[in-house]
Amino acid sequence: MDVFEQIDDAAIEEERQALNYINPDQRKDRVVKGRPDNFNTWDDREFWRRFRLKKQTVELLLSLIQDKIEHNTERNQCVPPMHQLLLALRFYATGTFYVTIGDFGGLHNSTICKIVKRVTKAIATLRPNFVNLPENREEIIAIQERFHNIARFPRVIAAIDCTHIKIMSPGGDTAENYRNRKGFFSLNVQAMCTANLQFVDIVARWPGSSHDSLIFNNSAAKYRCDRGDFGNGIVLGDSGYFLNNYLLTPLSNPRTQVEQLYNESHIRSRNVIERCFGVWKRRFPVLSIGLRCKIPLAQDVIVAAAILHNLACSQSEGEPPSDPEVLIPQQPEFPPVYADNEGINSTSSTRDGIINYFESLITQ
Known part of the structure; x- marks a missing residue:
């Protein structure tokens, strides 16, 4: 390896470090975000404004669809049914991006996508x-x-x-x-x-x-x-x-x-x-x-x-x-x-x- 190749390798390494380069083979550390208790955090009026339904109506709705959205086990930090329902309602109330709903609920946007689909299909079964x-x-x-x-x-x-x-x-x-x-x-x-x-x-x-x-x-x-x-x-x-x-x-x-x-x-x-x-x-x-x-x-x-x-x-x-x-x-x-x-x-x-x-x- 000549001196010019050494200089090029050194420049590339400096550029990688400057751009905070991450090896694609290196797995990203798993991060479990905190999940807020939105049902109890907000008072009745603020809850109604954010989720478009009152608390007693949300509890009634949850009793009707809980068996359809509840996970079979508690493994792998599964999302509770109430939290799933509130995130779906927040999507209906804002129409914003999944990543924004995820930041609101402490979840990744891919998880929010799955939750919105699951909860929406469960609610749609109540049509009759x-x-x-x-x-x-x-x-x-x-x-x-x-x-x-x-x-x-x-x-x-x-x-x-x-x-x-x-x-x-x-x-x-x-x-x-x-x-x-x-x-x-x-x-x-x-x-x-x-x-x-x-x-x-x-x-x-x-x-x-x-x-x-x-x-x-x-x-x-x-x-x-x-x-x-x-x-x-x-x-x-x-x-x-x-x-x-x-x-x-x-x-x-x-x-x-x-x-x-x-x-x-x-x-x-x-x-x-x-x-x-x-x-x-x-x-x-x-x-x-x-x-x-x-x-x-x-x-x-x-x-x-x-x-x-x-x-x-x-x-x-x-x-x-x-x-x-x-x-x-x-x-x-x-x-x-x-x-x-x-x-x-x-x-x-x-x-x-x-x-x-x-x-x-x-x-x-």
């Missing part, structure tokens, strides 16, 4: 218990009475609409199917709700370019409506849906006082789904900020958030306190895209009967 259309006559009548108390619109069992949940580009040949008419990638999520702002149906599998009426036409809810499972119950939708005898849309050109009264009552009654979306997205800001995960997990998160929203409503929780650190982007609103001319101008014997009902109210 918390998100379902009315099953019997008593439930149908109770829902119809609550809708009637809003604007005297009769026989309504649900209001229906779609909302876009922002996602990352999924890549591949079909990525552009997820770009909606507002210009960003999304899932077009269909939901139906009652007058007390609880979801009774949710569909979260369609790309953002899908039309609202297409989603409904391929849904289980339409199949049940066609089968007559809800008796004389009707659903209220905007002008983007096809008019028929169980899904009523507003009149495009109301001419008489009766038709104007019908439209006013229809709009006020259907407005519950818009309010429901607003409360839902403010409760879980990840739905407004956007989901930076693969589509199957994004779909599970959307369904899980709907279940948690219904659970919070059943526990009489109000809307959580706002978090000033979470900035929810305001997305521009566009008028609905009409299904086609038939969806607007066609007639329906049910809608004619409802208009006659409003005429009787005027003449009384």
